[in-house]
Amino acid sequence: MTKKILILLFILIPINANALIEVDITRGNLNPLPLAVSPLSIDEKSRKGFEKILKKENIGSEISKIVENNLRTSGLFNPLDKKAFLQAPDIANLKPRFEDWNLIKAQALITGKVNYVDDKLRVEFRLWDVLAAKEMMALAFTTVPNNWRRVGHIISDKVYERLTGEKGYFDTRIIYVSEEGPKTQRIKKLAIMDQDGANNKFLTLGNELVLTPRFNPASQMVTYLSYFKNMPRVYLLDIETGTQEVVGDFPGMTFAPRFSPDGKKIIMSFAKDGKSDIYTMDLENRIVEKITNHQSIDTSPSYSPDGKYITFNSDRSGYQQIYVMKNDGSDVKRISFGNGLYGTPVWSPRGDLIAFTKLHKGKFYIGVMRTDGSGERLLTENYYQEAPSWSPNGRVLIFYRETKTNSKGEGFSAKLWSIDLTGYNERQIKTPTDASDPSWSSLLSN
């Protein structure tokens, strides 16, 4: 599929100015930082060159739009209306007239230019601190023209990182399950798209039921559940080559797969004789290990980012609750003690939190708690929602939400939503069909 494309990155000028502006990401979108994204300037020759290859009238503005959209949807930034800009893009990139940008209340400014050089796309951009009248960052990229959307995402990540002090999450993809057809006979396909919904592609045809795809955090491999030949089994899919294989040789249903943080193992459930236990399989030597052994349902396992612990879902207390154990299955501790049922625990890539789904009094919640179960915080309540997946920087959760049908059983839909860890900035992620079971990739670059 997407070939690995080299993106060369240069630091144009060493960063010497200390930032005066800073975005406090713990506060959510209460007060997004106003900034100006000046369209990347482009000379006429380059413009025509790219128009021919990419069928885009002005690739400079298109890349700026991606940056603007990413920063806006993060909820931390408020990109200002271009109509208010006083300075032309090419001149602004050379030396901004800071008083002009100050006048429209922009606190930061992004400028840049695009060139067509030896059949390549060369983009440089600069981030300016308007109040301090200083350059904060200057970078240049060279890549193949088709990669222009990724350039927009990488710029967004660099700006986000410079202004918040944390890694971004824009140069990433989402794998999910596309859904079509009546609720009683849903057709489900694996699909993948960029984090902003662009470049949607279907990876399976819909001939068999597929569920719960998850990315390998260390590569672009995916593990998922397929009902191929009516045998629900965990599969491994290489999205670069399209090859797939069944994971392990189990005499029954395997499900709820995830990768270990180093990508070398798959952890999953195996159901037999009415009980489900957690197993791992090493992808190199194919050795299978049984991690839990209990009469109950043990499922939805997820590793801590250091690989030393596993959180999982079990009904050994009688009802669905969240547990944490060591990676060899020892030291099992229940951590959820609030009212209601708890499922789908997922360890944050930062290591400090576990996201979960909670069912209480007929409502479903997405929430987070510390890894010892303290500090439970519910982020969003709805008729039905589940399966949170973390952005690679651990700031945003993506999940799916289903609607209630009317008295005739009509009006069902399933959509992807994201929400900031603060509980603010809830948004729907547009997909061409109904969608569920999202999983966020790690950053494609670096």
Next chain:
Amino acid sequence: MRLNKILKNTLLVLAACLVLSACATKKEVATDIITGQMQGDVYTGTDTVEYLADGVPDRVFFATNESILTTASRETLRAQAAWLRKNPNINVVLEGHADERGTREYNLALGERRANAAKDYLMTYGISSDRITVLSYGKERPVDSGSNPLAWSKNRRSVTVKAN
């Protein structure tokens, strides 16, 4: 009036807690509809039921989060076992299902547990495990697309399907 009602509900909840001893965990799904087609929250109607043979219903129903066979379910399964003994060449798939009010992965396990409860019962009535395959669909294949307790009760089921 309003306060009275709240007080009354609170008392009811308290009473329920004393009986169940595991308050606020079990009956999360509302059981506010009394339709005559449910007992507790187990479906007792026949709307969705098909027949493997005359007098042999193809499915049994379960309470929320449960895989315990009711008296009616055991009767259905005994009829299935008798029919299977008379037809020794027929093998079956037991398809276990859950309603939509639960997380996907847990429901896959729950469907498997329900189908196994049916399998175990068939085996105690002389049906060899070689003739039975268990297949869980979790919440993926509801028969009723409604979002109400009655629809959910129809969907919490184990269906016996001829495999050949």
